[in-house]
Amino acid sequence: MTLDRRHFLAGAAGASASLLAGCAAPASTLLPPLVGMPTQTLLPKGASPRIVVVGGGWGGLTVAKQLRLLAPQAEVVMLERNPVFFSCPLSNKWLIDVVDTSFLTHDYLRVSERHGYRFVQGEVLEVDRATRRVVTTQGQLDYDYLVIAAGIRYNYEALVRQRPPRRRCHQGALPGRLRAQCRTLRAQARAARLQGRRLGDEPAAAAAALPAQPYERACLVARHFKTNKIKGRVTILDHKPRIAPIGVGFKAAFEELYKDYITYVPNAQVQEVDPFNKRIKTSAGDMRFDHAVLMAPHRAADIAWKAGTVGTGADGKPSGWADVEPRRLHLRNDDRVYVIGDAVGAVSPTFRFYPKSGHVANSHGHIVAGYIAQRLAGKEPELKLPDNLCYMLVNGSPREAISVQFDYTVNAQGVIEQQQIDDNDRRAELVSENFRWAGLKFEDMLA
Numbered sequence: 001m002t003l004d005r006r007h008f009l010a011g012a013a014g015a016s017a018s019l020l021a022g023c024a025a026p027a028s029t030l031l032p033p034l035v036g037m038p039t040q041t042l043l044p045k046g047a048s049p050r051i052v053v054v055g056g057g058w059g060g061l062t063v064a065k066q067l068r069l070l071a072p073q074a075e076v077v078m079l080e081r082n083p084v085f086f087s088c089p090l091s092n093k094w095l096i097d098v099v100d101t102s103f104l105t106h107d108y109l110r111v112s113e114r115h116g117y118r119f120v121q122g123e124v125l126e127v128d129r130a131t132r133r134v135v136t137t138q139g140q141l142d143y144d145y146l147v148i149a150a151g152i153r154y155n156y157e158a159l160v161r162q163r164p165p166r167r168r169c170h171q172g173a174l175p176g177r178l179r180a181q182c183r184t185l186r187a188q189a190r191a192a193r194l195q196g197r198r199l200g201d202e203p204a205a206a207a208a209a210l211p212a213q214p215y216e217r218a219c220l221v222a223r224h225f226k227t228n229k230i231k232g233r234v235t236i237l238d239h240k241p242r243i244a245p246i247g248v249g250f251k252a253a254f255e256e257l258y259k260d261y262i263t264y265v266p267n268a269q270v271q272e273v274d275p276f277n278k279r280i281k282t283s284a285g286d287m288r289f290d291h292a293v294l295m296a297p298h299r300a301a302d303i304a305w306k307a308g309t310v311g312t313g314a315d316g317k318p319s320g321w322a323d324v325e326p327r328r329l330h331l332r333n334d335d336r337v338y339v340i341g342d343a344v345g346a347v348s349p350t351f352r353f354y355p356k357s358g359h360v361a362n363s364h365g366h367i368v369a370g371y372i373a374q375r376l377a378g379k380e381p382e383l384k385l386p387d388n389l390c391y392m393l394v395n396g397s398p399r400e401a402i403s404v405q406f407d408y409t410v411n412a413q414g415v416i417e418q419q420q421i422d423d424n425d426r427r428a429e430l431v432s433e434n435f436r437w438a439g440l441k442f443e444d445m446l447a
């Protein structure tokens with residue numbers, strides 16, 4: 001093992017402590033910056049209201065475009081660290097060549113010019129909510145409203161004591177890194193190096209990016225093995241007692257299509273991963289693997305922590321997610337800062353989190369653009385709820401999918417309630433619907 005575990009853990013503890021403390025970290029724990037924070041103004045602020053959007057994923061792209069449509073008097077600036085957009089939704093299909101790269105990749109500059117908002121490529125380093133200012137690698141920017149659409153980060157620390165080296169256990173769930181990681185997975189699958197065991201464990205199902213996608217990925221890798229007559233087996237280690245959502249549909253796919261290629265192990269909480277000796281210890285037993293995909297739990301992106309948006313759970317510890325007013329989606333303690341998409345925290349005592357999906361992030365983008373536009377017009381926002389619809393490709397020949405839909409209502413006590421509708425009946429029609437859905441969403445965000 002090349003990493004010194006003691007140093008690693010000490011470093012990790014220090015890092016998370018300063019994250020948790022946000023701006024309030026004691027000066028002695030802060031390392032002197034190598035390069036000072038950019039102090040120059042990125043764009044001088046004019047008379048028109050300015051809305052700054054952090055993140056150009058599914059939520060950020062939607063809210064930026066909708067703001068220009070609904071509040072044309074406002075200046076909209078979208079800040080994103082990546083130069084191009086690469087969609088996570090449909091990327092599993094890209095892994096096995098059902099869609100090509102150009103379908104998923106889009107140029108931010110071209111899209112922003114088309115809709116009249118400003119795209120700045122850069123990292124957002126800090127948010128000073130007291131002065132309504134964000135600090136980026138390109139300079140500082142004042143805002144009237146801030147929309148944080150920064151997605152997630154992996155939380156390996158919650159899963160195993162030591163984060164496995166990225167190049168050995170790809171997860172492929174972050175835009176930016178996704179493409180490179182999926183490219184590696186794709187190459188490994190093609191070169192048949194995925195023979196043997198592959199692992200998917202997703203302990204924070206309720207708050208993980210699209211809880212069904214690891215099962216879809218397992219099906220598509222198994223399909224690759226089957227089609228190419230590779231003697232490989234995908235072992236899914238699931239901390240949950242059963243597959244969910246769309247459990248009946250996935251179970252049928254595993255048993256009927258991939259009996260010789262997929263083993264599903266429920267109640268398998270990962271305890272330790274040794275990527276060097278290729279061994280894994282779980283509550284359901286120990287095993288070895290040839291290649292592992294470690295689906296660590298997620299939490300809100302770092303910038304959501306730095307901006308002080310992360311709330312506190314019932315145990316008094318950071319909840320990991322932005323503490324928003326459930327129906328208004330702005331922070332409980334700052335109505336000038338909205339959070340949308342994956343970074344949003346619990347919104348209901350019954351189902352807790354909206355699914356972490358592109359569909360919800362896109363819905364949130366529409367809703368929050370409407371709220372801000374109405375506030376700029378001096379009106380009380382008309383409150384709305386998102387919906388969700390996801391398709392999972394489970395068979396490649398013939399192409400067949402299953403799907404899950406979530407609808408939301410507010411009960412008499414003002415609590416948001418969720419209705420989940422699983423469509424377990426795998427069929428080709430759902431694949432066509434999936435592509436129709438993707439076409440409409442891409443058009444809504446990008447065209």
Ligand SMILES: Cc1cc2nc3c(=O)[nH]c(=O)nc-3n(C[C@H](O)[C@H](O)[C@H](O)COP(=O)(O)OP(=O)(O)OC[C@H]3O[C@@H](n4cnc5c(N)ncnc54)[C@H](O)[C@@H]3O)c2cc1C
Nearest residue numbers: 055057058059081088089124151173341342356357358359
């Ligand atoms: C493999 C896979 C398949 C999926 N399939 C589906 C599907 O079929 N349907 C579906 O609805 N959902 C799907 N999802 C889930 C979906 O991708 C996410 O829920 C969605 O992208 C969340 O949108 P978001 O805007 O909140 O965050 P993201 O889309 O993750 O965007 C966040 C953006 O913020 C940027 N950012 C973060 N911090 C900073 C910073 N400090 N400075 C500058 N930029 C920053 C990031 O670079 C990123 O581009 C899938 C996810 C994965 C991983």
